[in-house]
Amino acid sequence: xTERFQQAIHLMRKRNPQDRExxxxxxxxxxxxxxDQLIAEFNQEQADHGLRCWLLELIGEARSPKALPxxxxxxxxxxxxxxxxxxxxxxxxxTKPARYELAKARANGLID
Numbered sequence: 047x048t049e050r051f052q053q054a055i056h057l058m059r060k061r062n063p064q065d066r067e068x069x070x071x072x073x074x075x076x077x078x079x080x081x082d083q084l085i086a087e088f089n090q091e092q093a094d095h096g097l098r099c100w101l102l103e104l105i106g107e108a109r110s111p112k113a114l115p116x117x118x119x120x121x122x123x124x125x126x127x128x129x130x131x132x133x134x135x136x137x138x139x140x141t142k143p144a145r146y147e148l149a150k151a152r153a154n155g156l157i158d
Contacts, residue, residue: 047083048080050072050073050076050080051073051080051083053069053072054069054070054072054073055069055087056069057069057072058070058073058097058100059094059097066096066100070100070104073104074104074107077104077105077107077108078108078109078110080104081105081108081110081112081113082112084101084104084105084108085105085112085113085116087101088101088102088105088116089116095125095127098128099127099128099131102116102117102120102128102131102132102135103131103134103135105117105135106131106132106134106135106136106138106139107135107138109138109139109140110139111139111141111143113135113139114136114139114141114143114144114147117132117135117136117139117144117147118132118136118147119132120132121133121136121147121148121151121156121157122151122156129156129157133148133151133157136148
């Protein structure tokens with residue numbers, strides 16, 4: 047794990063909203079290089095809903111086919127916020143499999 051990633055996650059776990067924003071901003075331009083760590087953090091995080099949403103947003107911002115399984119899984123989540131970030135990530139990915147999953151979710155009434 048790189049120092050940047052550790053520092054950003056540490057900030058994102060703080061109570062101070064500005065620290066949290068700073069941590070997010072530190073990772074945003076580097077999502078692709080930290081994708082594996084972002085996915086691992088997302089899968090481990092259970093307590094902080096806001097952090098889970100931000101991690102999923104960052105995963106989508108990576109625009110990597112490696113993110114597809116996580117995004118598809120969250121597309122079917124009962125949590126509307128996570129589902130919304132999954133939709134955003136799939137749209138950003140904009141691959142044939144991502145478009146297929148979005149179309150299927152629309153057809154099944156999961157999303158608008």
